[in-house]
C-alpha cells in the first residue's frame with residue numbers, strides 16, 4: 075500500500091483526486107490555498123487537505139508525506155484563468171497566478187517524482203511559462219506526453235477540451251484511447267432524471283439542487299429560448315441593447331438552453347447563471363442547478379461540497395465546481411498512469427502487487 079503515493083497540488087474540491095482514486099491511485103494529500111475546499115476534498119476522498127500557498131510549499135515537506143513510497147506521483151492543476159481565451163484579451167501577465175506553474179516546476183526539480191501530471195486550458199500550450207515547464211521536465215530526463223484531450227470522447231457529458239501533460243521518469247507514457255468518440259454521453263444521460271425545480275428554488279432533499287433566480291425579463295427570455303438556440307430566436311422586445319449593436323452580434327453564446335441529446339457546453343465558474351453562457355436547462359425555465367453542474371463535471375450525484383447546514387453561495391460553489399478537473403478526466407489520467415505502471419518493470423515486490431490493491435483503494439472512496 076505504501077509504494078505508490080500521489081500528492082495533488084491545487085487540489086480544490088478534489089475532482090482530479092476523486093478520479094485518480096476511482097482508478098486505484100492512492101492520493102494521500104491535496105494542497106490548496108482555499109480553506110473552503112477542505113470539506114469536499116476530505117469527506118469524499120479520505121485524503122488529507124493541507125491549506126497552503128504553493129509558493130510557500132517546502133519540497134522537504136512533500137517528501138516527508140511520500141515517506142518511503144517508491145512511485146511518487148505529483149499532480150498539479152494550477153488556476154487556468156490567466157491563460158483562458160477570455161483573459162488573453164487583457165494584460166494579465168502581472169497576475170501572480172502566472173508564477174504558479176514555475177512553483178510546480180520548482181517542486182518537481184527538487185523532489186524528482188517518478189510521475190508528474192498537469193491539466194490546464196488548451197491555450198496554455200502557446201505560453202512561454204508552459205514551454206519552460208515542459209523543457210525543464212525533458213532536461214530532467216522525463217518522458218513527456220502532451221495532448222489536447224476532448225473530454226466528451228472519454229464519456230464526460232460536456233464539451234471540454236483540456237491540455238494534459240503526463241511525464242514519467244520510468245519509460246515512455248502514452249495516453250489511453252478515447253472510449254466515447256462516436257457515442258458521447260448526453261445532458262439527458264447525466265441530469266435527465268433529476269427532479270424538476272423552478273428558478274430560485276431548492277429541492278428539499280438536496281441543498282445543491284438549487285437554481286438561481288431569474289428576473290421577470292430573463293424569465294420571459296428563457297421561455298422564448300430553444301434548446302441549442304440563441305437570443306436571436308427571441309422577439310425583438312426581449313433582445314438586450316448590447317446585442318442589437320454591431321459589436322454585440324458576436325455574443326451568440328450567451329442566454330442559450332442546453333440540448334438533451336448532446337453533451338453540454340463547457341462549464342465555466344458561472345454556469346449557474348442563464349445570462350452567463352448556454353447554461354439554460356433544456357426543458358425547465360431556469361439555468362442548471364449547482365448539482366446539475368457538478369454532475370456534468372463528472373462528480374457523483376452524492377458528492378458533498380459543504381458541511382450539512384452551511385448556506386449555499388452560488389459564487390463559491392460555482393467556482394469550486396466549474397474550476398474542477400472533471401472527475402471523468404481524472405479517471406482517464408488515473409487509468410493512463412495505472413496502465414503505465416503495470417507495463418513498466420517494477421522496482422520492488424510491493425509495486426508488483428499494485429493491481430491487486432486497486433479494488434481495496436477504490437473501495438475507500440465514497441461514491
Ligand SMILES: C[S@@+](CC[C@H](N)C(=O)[O-])C[C@H]1O[C@@H](n2cnc3c(N)ncnc32)[C@H](O)[C@@H]1O
Nearest residue numbers: 084085086088089090106107108127128398399
Ligand atoms: C483549477 S483549480 C483546481 C481544481 C482541482 N484540481 C480539482 O480537480 O477540483 C485551481 C485551484 O488552485 C488554487 N490556488 C490558487 N492559487 C493557489 C496558491 N497560490 N496555492 C495553492 N493553491 C492555489 C485555487 O484555490 C483552486 O482551487
